[in-house]
Amino acid sequence: MAIRLFYGNALAESVGAEHGVARAEIDGLKPRAKGIRAALKKMRANGEIGFYDLPYDRQGAAASKKLAKHVRQGFENFVLLGIGGSALGPICVHTALAHPYHNLLDKKARQGAPRMFFLDNADPEWVGRLAEAVDLKKTFFSVVSKSGSTPETLAQLMVFHQAAAKAVGARSVDRHFAATTDPVAGPLRALAVQRGWPALDLPANVGGRFTALTTVGLFPAAVEGIAPEKLLAGAAAMEKRCRAEDLWKNPAELFAAIHFLADKRKGKMIAVMMPYSSALRDLADWQRQLWAESLGKAKALSGAGVHVGQTPVKALGATDQHSQVQLYAEGPNNKIFTFISVNRFRRVCPIPRSLPEIGELNYLAGHDMGKLLNEELNATEFALGKAKRPSVRFQLDAITPENLGGMFFVLEAATAVAGGLYNIDPFDQPGVEEGKRATAALMGRKRPEDAAKRVEIAASRKKVGTKNAV
Numbered sequence: 001m002a003i004r005l006f007y008g009n010a011l012a013e014s015v016g017a018e019h020g021v022a023r024a025e026i027d028g029l030k031p032r033a034k035g036i037r038a039a040l041k042k043m044r045a046n047g048e049i050g051f052y053d054l055p056y057d058r059q060g061a062a063a064s065k066k067l068a069k070h071v072r073q074g075f076e077n078f079v080l081l082g083i084g085g086s087a088l089g090p091i092c093v094h095t096a097l098a099h100p101y102h103n104l105l106d107k108k109a110r111q112g113a114p115r116m117f118f119l120d121n122a123d124p125e126w127v128g129r130l131a132e133a134v135d136l137k138k139t140f141f142s143v144v145s146k147s148g149s150t151p152e153t154l155a156q157l158m159v160f161h162q163a164a165a166k167a168v169g170a171r172s173v174d175r176h177f178a179a180t181t182d183p184v185a186g187p188l189r190a191l192a193v194q195r196g197w198p199a200l201d202l203p204a205n206v207g208g209r210f211t212a213l214t215t216v217g218l219f220p221a222a223v224e225g226i227a228p229e230k231l232l233a234g235a236a237a238m239e240k241r242c243r244a245e246d247l248w249k250n251p252a253e254l255f256a257a258i259h260f261l262a263d264k265r266k267g268k269m270i271a272v273m274m275p276y277s278s279a280l281r282d283l284a285d286w287q288r289q290l291w292a293e294s295l296g297k298a299k300a301l302s303g304a305g306v307h308v309g310q311t312p313v314k315a316l317g318a319t320d321q322h323s324q325v326q327l328y329a330e331g332p333n334n335k336i337f338t339f340i341s342v343n344r345f346r347r348v349c350p351i352p353r354s355l356p357e358i359g360e361l362n363y364l365a366g367h368d369m370g371k372l373l374n375e376e377l378n379a380t381e382f383a384l385g386k387a388k389r390p391s392v393r394f395q396l397d398a399i400t401p402e403n404l405g406g407m408f409f410v411l412e413a414a415t416a417v418a419g420g421l422y423n424i425d426p427f428d429q430p431g432v433e434e435g436k437r438a439t440a441a442l443m444g445r446k447r448p449e450d451a452a453k454r455v456e457i458a459a460s461r462k463k464v465g466t467k468n469a470v
Protein backbone atom coordinates (compact mmCIF):
# COMPACT_ATOMS: atom_id res chain seq x y z
CA MET A 1 0.00 0.00 0.00
CA ALA A 2 1.46 3.34 -1.06
CA ILE A 3 -0.06 5.33 1.81
CA ARG A 4 -0.59 3.85 5.27
CA LEU A 5 -2.10 5.43 8.34
CA PHE A 6 -0.52 4.29 11.60
CA TYR A 7 -2.59 5.10 14.66
CA GLY A 8 -1.06 3.03 17.50
CA ASN A 9 0.52 6.07 19.14
CA ALA A 10 -2.88 7.74 19.49
CA LEU A 11 -4.37 4.87 21.47
CA ALA A 12 -4.85 4.66 25.22
CA GLU A 13 -2.77 1.48 25.31
CA SER A 14 0.25 3.54 24.16
CA VAL A 15 -0.13 6.94 25.81
CA GLY A 16 -2.55 6.12 28.62
CA ALA A 17 -6.30 6.53 28.96
CA GLU A 18 -6.10 10.18 29.99
CA HIS A 19 -4.55 11.23 26.69
CA GLY A 20 -5.07 8.38 24.27
CA VAL A 21 -8.24 7.19 22.63
CA ALA A 22 -9.52 3.79 23.78
CA ARG A 23 -10.40 1.24 21.12
CA ALA A 24 -13.83 0.98 22.75
CA GLU A 25 -14.33 4.73 22.24
CA ILE A 26 -13.63 4.34 18.53
CA ASP A 27 -15.96 1.36 18.40
CA GLY A 28 -18.57 3.51 20.12
CA LEU A 29 -18.53 5.91 17.16
CA LYS A 30 -19.36 3.19 14.66
CA PRO A 31 -23.13 3.83 14.57
CA ARG A 32 -22.54 7.55 14.05
CA ALA A 33 -19.93 6.89 11.39
CA LYS A 34 -22.45 4.68 9.61
CA GLY A 35 -25.03 7.48 9.68
CA ILE A 36 -22.51 10.05 8.46
CA ARG A 37 -21.39 7.71 5.65
CA ALA A 38 -25.00 7.37 4.51
CA ALA A 39 -25.65 11.12 4.75
CA LEU A 40 -22.52 11.99 2.74
CA LYS A 41 -23.37 9.32 0.18
CA LYS A 42 -26.80 10.88 -0.22
CA MET A 43 -25.32 14.38 -0.59
CA ARG A 44 -22.93 13.01 -3.20
CA ALA A 45 -25.74 11.29 -5.10
CA ASN A 46 -27.88 14.46 -4.96
CA GLY A 47 -25.00 16.50 -6.37
CA GLU A 48 -24.80 18.62 -3.21
CA ILE A 49 -21.11 17.84 -2.72
CA GLY A 50 -18.80 17.19 -5.65
CA PHE A 51 -15.34 16.47 -4.24
CA TYR A 52 -15.95 12.72 -3.89
CA ASP A 53 -16.38 12.43 -7.67
CA LEU A 54 -13.35 14.49 -8.70
CA PRO A 55 -11.00 11.48 -8.99
CA TYR A 56 -13.14 10.24 -11.87
CA ASP A 57 -13.60 13.58 -13.68
CA ARG A 58 -11.49 13.31 -16.84
CA GLN A 59 -12.77 16.56 -18.33
CA GLY A 60 -10.88 18.81 -15.94
CA ALA A 61 -7.66 16.91 -16.58
CA ALA A 62 -8.10 17.07 -20.37
CA ALA A 63 -8.91 20.80 -20.37
CA SER A 64 -5.98 21.49 -18.04
CA LYS A 65 -3.54 19.64 -20.28
CA LYS A 66 -4.74 21.41 -23.39
CA LEU A 67 -4.31 24.86 -21.90
CA ALA A 68 -1.02 23.86 -20.26
CA LYS A 69 0.41 22.89 -23.65
CA HIS A 70 -0.30 26.38 -24.93
CA VAL A 71 1.36 27.94 -21.85
CA ARG A 72 4.44 25.70 -22.03
CA GLN A 73 4.92 26.49 -25.72
CA GLY A 74 4.58 30.23 -25.46
CA PHE A 75 5.68 31.47 -22.04
CA GLU A 76 8.71 31.59 -19.74
CA ASN A 77 6.85 32.48 -16.53
CA PHE A 78 3.59 31.33 -15.02
CA VAL A 79 1.94 33.45 -12.32
CA LEU A 80 -1.03 32.13 -10.38
CA LEU A 81 -3.26 34.85 -8.95
CA GLY A 82 -5.51 33.54 -6.20
CA ILE A 83 -5.88 33.14 -2.46
CA GLY A 84 -7.08 30.55 0.07
CA GLY A 85 -8.32 27.38 -1.55
CA SER A 86 -7.53 28.83 -4.96
CA ALA A 87 -3.82 29.03 -4.17
CA LEU A 88 -2.97 26.55 -1.40
CA GLY A 89 -3.60 23.41 -3.48
CA PRO A 90 -1.48 24.59 -6.43
CA ILE A 91 1.30 25.74 -4.07
CA CYS A 92 1.27 22.34 -2.40
CA VAL A 93 1.44 20.52 -5.76
CA HIS A 94 4.39 22.69 -6.78
CA THR A 95 6.33 22.27 -3.54
CA ALA A 96 5.70 18.54 -3.41
CA LEU A 97 6.36 17.59 -7.00
CA ALA A 98 8.59 20.16 -8.67
CA HIS A 99 12.35 20.39 -8.30
CA PRO A 100 12.97 22.29 -5.05
CA TYR A 101 14.94 24.94 -6.94
CA HIS A 102 12.73 24.90 -10.03
CA ASN A 103 12.87 28.63 -10.76
CA LEU A 104 16.66 28.66 -10.64
CA LEU A 105 16.99 26.02 -13.36
CA ASP A 106 17.26 26.76 -17.07
CA LYS A 107 14.38 25.78 -19.33
CA LYS A 108 15.97 22.50 -20.37
CA ALA A 109 16.48 21.45 -16.77
CA ARG A 110 12.92 22.59 -16.06
CA GLN A 111 11.89 20.16 -18.80
CA GLY A 112 10.03 22.81 -20.72
CA ALA A 113 8.07 24.18 -17.79
CA PRO A 114 7.95 27.91 -17.17
CA ARG A 115 9.16 29.42 -13.91
CA MET A 116 6.30 29.19 -11.41
CA PHE A 117 5.05 31.96 -9.11
CA PHE A 118 2.09 31.83 -6.76
CA LEU A 119 0.66 34.96 -5.21
CA ASP A 120 -1.65 34.21 -2.33
CA ASN A 121 -1.83 37.60 -0.72
CA ALA A 122 -2.52 41.25 -1.39
CA ASP A 123 0.88 42.32 -0.11
CA PRO A 124 1.92 45.43 -2.07
CA GLU A 125 5.60 44.57 -1.99
CA TRP A 126 5.23 41.00 -3.19
CA VAL A 127 2.71 41.91 -5.87
CA GLY A 128 4.43 45.08 -7.04
CA ARG A 129 7.90 43.59 -7.07
CA LEU A 130 6.82 40.50 -8.99
CA ALA A 131 5.48 42.73 -11.73
CA GLU A 132 8.99 44.26 -11.92
CA ALA A 133 10.89 40.99 -11.56
CA VAL A 134 9.43 38.94 -14.40
CA ASP A 135 9.51 39.71 -18.10
CA LEU A 136 5.81 40.43 -18.60
CA LYS A 137 6.10 39.81 -22.33
CA LYS A 138 6.88 36.17 -21.53
CA THR A 139 4.49 35.73 -18.62
CA PHE A 140 1.17 33.90 -18.44
CA PHE A 141 -1.33 34.73 -15.69
CA SER A 142 -3.77 32.21 -14.35
CA VAL A 143 -6.51 33.92 -12.35
CA VAL A 144 -8.17 31.49 -9.98
CA SER A 145 -11.27 32.22 -7.97
CA LYS A 146 -14.23 29.97 -7.33
CA SER A 147 -16.55 32.86 -6.55
CA GLY A 148 -14.86 35.12 -9.09
CA SER A 149 -15.25 38.03 -6.72
CA THR A 150 -12.48 37.73 -4.13
CA PRO A 151 -10.99 41.21 -3.68
CA GLU A 152 -7.38 40.13 -3.11
CA THR A 153 -7.38 38.10 -6.32
CA LEU A 154 -9.16 40.72 -8.40
CA ALA A 155 -6.83 43.43 -7.11
CA GLN A 156 -3.82 41.31 -8.13
CA LEU A 157 -5.45 40.86 -11.54
CA MET A 158 -6.04 44.59 -11.96
CA VAL A 159 -2.38 45.30 -11.19
CA PHE A 160 -0.96 42.66 -13.51
CA HIS A 161 -3.41 43.30 -16.34
CA GLN A 162 -2.39 46.93 -16.50
CA ALA A 163 1.32 46.11 -16.17
CA ALA A 164 1.08 43.45 -18.89
CA ALA A 165 -0.89 45.79 -21.15
CA LYS A 166 1.92 48.34 -20.82
CA ALA A 167 4.47 45.69 -21.70
CA VAL A 168 2.75 43.99 -24.63
CA GLY A 169 0.11 46.48 -25.72
CA ALA A 170 -3.62 46.58 -25.13
CA ARG A 171 -4.35 44.41 -28.17
CA SER A 172 -2.20 41.50 -27.11
CA VAL A 173 -2.60 41.59 -23.37
CA ASP A 174 -5.53 39.21 -23.16
CA ARG A 175 -3.46 36.41 -24.71
CA HIS A 176 -1.58 36.33 -21.42
CA PHE A 177 -4.57 35.53 -19.19
CA ALA A 178 -6.81 32.60 -18.34
CA ALA A 179 -9.45 32.18 -15.66
CA THR A 180 -10.33 29.21 -13.48
CA THR A 181 -13.73 29.86 -11.97
CA ASP A 182 -17.38 28.90 -11.64
CA PRO A 183 -18.83 27.72 -14.98
CA VAL A 184 -21.39 30.54 -15.12
CA ALA A 185 -21.51 32.79 -12.08
CA GLY A 186 -19.31 35.62 -10.86
CA PRO A 187 -17.44 38.63 -12.21
CA LEU A 188 -14.35 36.64 -13.22
CA ARG A 189 -16.39 34.40 -15.52
CA ALA A 190 -18.04 37.46 -17.06
CA LEU A 191 -14.64 39.10 -17.56
CA ALA A 192 -13.19 35.96 -19.18
CA VAL A 193 -16.12 35.79 -21.60
CA GLN A 194 -15.89 39.48 -22.42
CA ARG A 195 -12.14 39.41 -22.99
CA GLY A 196 -12.05 36.06 -24.75
CA TRP A 197 -9.76 34.41 -22.17
CA PRO A 198 -9.58 30.65 -22.02
CA ALA A 199 -11.55 29.61 -18.96
CA LEU A 200 -11.40 26.41 -16.97
CA ASP A 201 -14.53 25.35 -15.15
CA LEU A 202 -14.77 24.69 -11.45
CA PRO A 203 -17.62 22.40 -10.46
CA ALA A 204 -20.29 24.49 -8.74
CA ASN A 205 -20.63 21.87 -5.98
CA VAL A 206 -16.97 21.91 -4.91
CA GLY A 207 -16.10 24.62 -2.37
CA GLY A 208 -12.80 26.53 -2.55
CA ARG A 209 -10.82 24.49 -0.03
CA PHE A 210 -11.90 21.21 -1.63
CA THR A 211 -10.67 22.17 -5.13
CA ALA A 212 -7.10 20.82 -5.12
CA LEU A 213 -8.15 17.97 -7.44
CA THR A 214 -10.10 20.21 -9.82
CA THR A 215 -8.60 22.39 -12.55
CA VAL A 216 -7.35 24.59 -9.67
CA GLY A 217 -4.63 22.04 -8.90
CA LEU A 218 -4.56 20.13 -12.18
CA PHE A 219 -3.85 23.03 -14.53
CA PRO A 220 -0.68 24.34 -12.80
CA ALA A 221 0.39 20.70 -12.35
CA ALA A 222 0.08 20.15 -16.10
CA VAL A 223 1.97 23.39 -16.77
CA GLU A 224 4.82 21.93 -14.71
CA GLY A 225 4.72 18.70 -16.70
CA ILE A 226 3.01 16.64 -13.98
CA ALA A 227 0.32 14.38 -15.46
CA PRO A 228 -3.01 15.36 -13.86
CA GLU A 229 -4.22 11.79 -14.42
CA LYS A 230 -1.65 10.56 -11.92
CA LEU A 231 -2.98 12.83 -9.18
CA LEU A 232 -6.48 11.63 -9.98
CA ALA A 233 -5.45 7.96 -10.09
CA GLY A 234 -4.01 8.22 -6.58
CA ALA A 235 -7.13 10.00 -5.40
CA ALA A 236 -9.32 7.31 -6.98
CA ALA A 237 -7.38 4.55 -5.22
CA MET A 238 -7.87 6.39 -1.93
CA GLU A 239 -11.54 7.06 -2.66
CA LYS A 240 -12.06 3.31 -2.92
CA ARG A 241 -10.31 2.75 0.42
CA CYS A 242 -12.48 5.43 2.00
CA ARG A 243 -15.62 3.53 1.01
CA ALA A 244 -14.80 0.81 3.57
CA GLU A 245 -17.76 0.25 5.85
CA ASP A 246 -15.58 -0.87 8.74
CA LEU A 247 -14.37 2.30 10.46
CA TRP A 248 -11.09 0.59 11.41
CA LYS A 249 -10.33 -0.05 7.75
CA ASN A 250 -11.41 3.35 6.48
CA PRO A 251 -8.49 5.82 6.73
CA ALA A 252 -10.66 8.93 6.42
CA GLU A 253 -13.13 7.79 9.08
CA LEU A 254 -10.40 6.60 11.41
CA PHE A 255 -8.43 9.87 11.12
CA ALA A 256 -11.62 11.84 11.74
CA ALA A 257 -12.73 9.64 14.65
CA ILE A 258 -9.35 9.78 16.42
CA HIS A 259 -9.13 13.55 16.04
CA PHE A 260 -12.71 14.08 17.15
CA LEU A 261 -12.31 11.88 20.23
CA ALA A 262 -8.92 13.38 21.03
CA ASP A 263 -10.50 16.84 20.95
CA LYS A 264 -13.79 16.20 22.71
CA ARG A 265 -12.72 13.58 25.27
CA LYS A 266 -8.99 14.10 25.79
CA GLY A 267 -8.71 17.88 25.52
CA LYS A 268 -6.55 17.87 22.37
CA MET A 269 -7.82 21.15 20.99
CA ILE A 270 -4.79 21.61 18.75
CA ALA A 271 -3.99 19.40 15.77
CA VAL A 272 -0.39 19.64 14.62
CA MET A 273 0.53 18.31 11.18
CA MET A 274 4.25 17.73 10.87
CA PRO A 275 5.60 16.26 7.63
CA TYR A 276 9.20 15.08 7.73
CA SER A 277 9.87 16.26 4.21
CA SER A 278 10.38 19.81 2.99
CA ALA A 279 8.52 18.87 -0.18
CA LEU A 280 5.41 18.11 1.89
CA ARG A 281 5.51 21.20 4.08
CA ASP A 282 2.78 22.92 2.08
CA LEU A 283 0.54 19.89 2.41
CA ALA A 284 0.33 20.88 6.07
CA ASP A 285 -0.42 24.45 5.03
CA TRP A 286 -3.18 23.30 2.68
CA GLN A 287 -4.66 20.98 5.33
CA ARG A 288 -4.58 23.78 7.90
CA GLN A 289 -7.09 25.77 5.87
CA LEU A 290 -9.20 22.69 5.19
CA TRP A 291 -9.44 21.67 8.86
CA ALA A 292 -9.85 25.19 10.25
CA GLU A 293 -12.36 26.63 7.83
CA SER A 294 -14.41 23.46 7.57
CA LEU A 295 -14.65 22.53 11.24
CA GLY A 296 -14.36 25.79 13.14
CA LYS A 297 -18.06 26.59 13.53
CA ALA A 298 -20.31 28.47 15.92
CA LYS A 299 -23.49 26.54 15.22
CA ALA A 300 -24.49 22.90 15.04
CA LEU A 301 -26.73 21.71 12.19
CA SER A 302 -29.64 22.13 14.60
CA GLY A 303 -28.77 25.82 15.00
CA ALA A 304 -27.59 25.40 18.60
CA GLY A 305 -24.44 27.28 19.62
CA VAL A 306 -21.45 24.93 19.81
CA HIS A 307 -18.20 26.76 18.94
CA VAL A 308 -16.26 23.69 17.86
CA GLY A 309 -13.10 23.00 15.89
CA GLN A 310 -9.53 22.06 16.60
CA THR A 311 -6.86 24.65 15.89
CA PRO A 312 -4.63 23.22 13.17
CA VAL A 313 -0.93 23.99 13.37
CA LYS A 314 1.59 23.32 10.63
CA ALA A 315 5.06 22.24 11.54
CA LEU A 316 8.00 20.79 9.64
CA GLY A 317 10.32 18.03 10.68
CA ALA A 318 13.16 18.14 11.46
CA THR A 319 13.26 21.97 11.29
CA ASP A 320 10.68 22.48 14.02
CA GLN A 321 12.40 20.06 16.37
CA HIS A 322 14.62 23.06 16.95
CA SER A 323 11.68 25.41 17.38
CA GLN A 324 8.46 23.73 18.54
CA VAL A 325 9.18 20.30 19.96
CA GLN A 326 10.22 21.56 23.40
CA LEU A 327 6.69 22.93 23.74
CA TYR A 328 5.13 19.84 22.19
CA ALA A 329 6.92 17.54 24.64
CA GLU A 330 6.65 19.53 27.85
CA GLY A 331 4.02 22.23 27.37
CA PRO A 332 0.29 21.69 27.82
CA ASN A 333 -0.78 18.23 26.71
CA ASN A 334 -3.51 19.65 24.48
CA LYS A 335 -2.33 18.52 21.04
CA ILE A 336 -2.60 15.56 18.74
CA PHE A 337 0.10 15.17 16.11
CA THR A 338 -0.07 13.93 12.55
CA PHE A 339 3.35 13.01 11.24
CA ILE A 340 3.93 12.36 7.57
CA SER A 341 6.88 10.22 6.59
CA VAL A 342 8.45 9.22 3.29
CA ASN A 343 10.10 5.82 2.90
CA ARG A 344 12.08 6.54 -0.27
CA PHE A 345 13.12 10.08 -1.06
CA ARG A 346 13.58 10.92 -4.74
CA ARG A 347 17.19 11.82 -4.16
CA VAL A 348 19.83 10.11 -2.10
CA CYS A 349 22.30 12.35 -0.34
CA PRO A 350 24.96 10.28 1.44
CA ILE A 351 26.75 11.92 4.33
CA PRO A 352 30.44 11.37 3.52
CA ARG A 353 33.36 10.81 5.89
CA SER A 354 34.64 14.17 4.77
CA LEU A 355 35.71 15.65 8.11
CA PRO A 356 37.12 12.81 10.26
CA GLU A 357 38.50 15.33 12.73
CA ILE A 358 34.95 15.98 14.00
CA GLY A 359 35.13 12.78 16.00
CA GLU A 360 31.96 13.47 17.94
CA LEU A 361 29.79 13.50 14.82
CA ASN A 362 31.43 10.67 12.92
CA TYR A 363 28.48 8.39 13.65
CA LEU A 364 26.58 10.33 10.97
CA ALA A 365 29.05 9.45 8.22
CA GLY A 366 28.11 6.65 5.89
CA HIS A 367 24.38 7.18 6.33
CA ASP A 368 22.05 8.90 3.93
CA MET A 369 20.48 12.27 4.79
CA GLY A 370 17.07 10.59 4.28
CA LYS A 371 17.87 8.09 7.03
CA LEU A 372 18.76 10.97 9.34
CA LEU A 373 15.43 12.68 8.65
CA ASN A 374 13.44 9.47 9.13
CA GLU A 375 15.24 8.54 12.33
CA GLU A 376 14.58 12.06 13.62
CA LEU A 377 10.90 11.39 13.05
CA ASN A 378 11.10 7.99 14.77
CA ALA A 379 12.88 9.65 17.68
CA THR A 380 10.36 12.49 17.98
CA GLU A 381 7.42 10.11 17.74
CA PHE A 382 9.00 7.99 20.49
CA ALA A 383 9.81 10.98 22.70
CA LEU A 384 6.34 12.49 22.36
CA GLY A 385 4.76 9.09 22.99
CA LYS A 386 6.89 8.70 26.13
CA ALA A 387 5.61 12.12 27.25
CA LYS A 388 2.06 10.78 26.64
CA ARG A 389 1.39 12.98 23.62
CA PRO A 390 -0.82 11.14 21.09
CA SER A 391 0.07 11.00 17.41
CA VAL A 392 -0.80 9.31 14.14
CA ARG A 393 1.40 8.91 11.12
CA PHE A 394 0.75 8.85 7.39
CA GLN A 395 3.54 6.87 5.80
CA LEU A 396 4.10 7.43 2.08
CA ASP A 397 6.26 4.98 0.16
CA ALA A 398 7.47 7.95 -1.91
CA ILE A 399 6.44 11.45 -2.92
CA THR A 400 4.58 10.89 -6.17
CA PRO A 401 1.67 12.60 -7.93
CA GLU A 402 -0.42 9.53 -7.09
CA ASN A 403 0.37 9.74 -3.38
CA LEU A 404 -0.25 13.47 -3.30
CA GLY A 405 -3.65 12.89 -4.93
CA GLY A 406 -4.32 10.21 -2.32
CA MET A 407 -3.38 12.55 0.52
CA PHE A 408 -5.59 15.34 -0.83
CA PHE A 409 -8.49 12.93 -1.02
CA VAL A 410 -8.13 11.22 2.35
CA LEU A 411 -7.77 14.54 4.18
CA GLU A 412 -10.79 16.01 2.39
CA ALA A 413 -12.88 12.93 3.13
CA ALA A 414 -11.70 12.96 6.77
CA THR A 415 -12.77 16.59 7.04
CA ALA A 416 -16.23 15.78 5.71
CA VAL A 417 -16.58 12.92 8.22
CA ALA A 418 -15.27 15.08 11.08
CA GLY A 419 -17.92 17.65 10.16
CA GLY A 420 -20.52 14.93 10.69
CA LEU A 421 -19.02 13.93 14.05
CA TYR A 422 -19.05 17.54 15.24
CA ASN A 423 -22.57 17.79 13.79
CA ILE A 424 -21.75 20.98 11.87
CA ASP A 425 -21.69 21.95 8.20
CA PRO A 426 -18.08 21.52 7.01
CA PHE A 427 -18.81 23.02 3.61
CA ASP A 428 -19.69 26.60 4.56
CA GLN A 429 -17.64 29.44 6.08
CA PRO A 430 -20.02 32.02 7.58
CA GLY A 431 -17.36 33.24 9.99
CA VAL A 432 -15.31 34.95 7.29
CA GLU A 433 -18.20 36.97 5.87
CA GLU A 434 -18.18 39.76 8.44
CA GLY A 435 -14.53 40.52 7.75
CA LYS A 436 -15.19 40.50 3.99
CA ARG A 437 -18.08 42.95 4.36
CA ALA A 438 -15.98 45.22 6.57
CA THR A 439 -13.06 45.19 4.08
CA ALA A 440 -15.32 46.16 1.19
CA ALA A 441 -16.83 48.97 3.22
CA LEU A 442 -13.41 50.25 4.32
CA MET A 443 -12.20 50.16 0.71
CA GLY A 444 -15.03 52.49 -0.23
CA ARG A 445 -17.55 50.16 -1.89
CA LYS A 446 -20.83 51.90 -2.52
CA ARG A 447 -23.50 49.31 -1.84
CA PRO A 448 -26.33 50.54 0.42
CA GLU A 449 -25.14 48.37 3.31
CA ASP A 450 -21.55 49.67 3.10
CA ALA A 451 -22.27 53.11 4.56
CA ALA A 452 -23.89 51.55 7.63
CA LYS A 453 -20.92 49.20 8.01
CA ARG A 454 -18.50 52.16 7.94
CA VAL A 455 -20.49 53.84 10.71
CA GLU A 456 -20.42 50.62 12.74
CA ILE A 457 -16.64 50.25 12.28
CA ALA A 458 -16.04 53.89 13.23
CA ALA A 459 -18.08 53.41 16.43
CA SER A 460 -16.10 50.29 17.26
CA ARG A 461 -12.81 52.12 16.70
CA LYS A 462 -13.95 54.93 18.95
CA LYS A 463 -14.76 52.43 21.68
CA VAL A 464 -11.40 50.69 21.34
CA GLY A 465 -9.72 54.09 21.36
CA THR A 466 -6.68 55.10 19.35
CA LYS A 467 -4.80 56.07 22.53
CA ASN A 468 -4.56 52.50 23.75
CA ALA A 469 -1.16 51.86 22.23
CA VAL A 470 2.42 52.11 23.38
Ligand code: PA5
Binds near residue numbers: 150
Ligand atom coordinates in the same frame (compact mmCIF):
# COMPACT_ATOMS: atom_id res chain seq x y z
O1 PA5 B 1 -12.77 27.47 1.02
C1 PA5 B 1 -13.15 28.54 0.64
O2 PA5 B 1 -14.25 28.70 0.10
C2 PA5 B 1 -12.30 29.79 0.78
O3 PA5 B 1 -11.25 29.64 1.62
C3 PA5 B 1 -11.80 30.23 -0.57
O4 PA5 B 1 -10.91 29.27 -1.09
C4 PA5 B 1 -11.11 31.59 -0.55
O5 PA5 B 1 -11.86 32.52 0.17
C5 PA5 B 1 -10.90 32.10 -1.98
O6 PA5 B 1 -12.13 32.18 -2.60
P1 PA5 B 1 -12.31 32.20 -4.16
O7 PA5 B 1 -11.76 30.94 -4.71
O8 PA5 B 1 -13.77 32.33 -4.37
O9 PA5 B 1 -11.54 33.37 -4.68
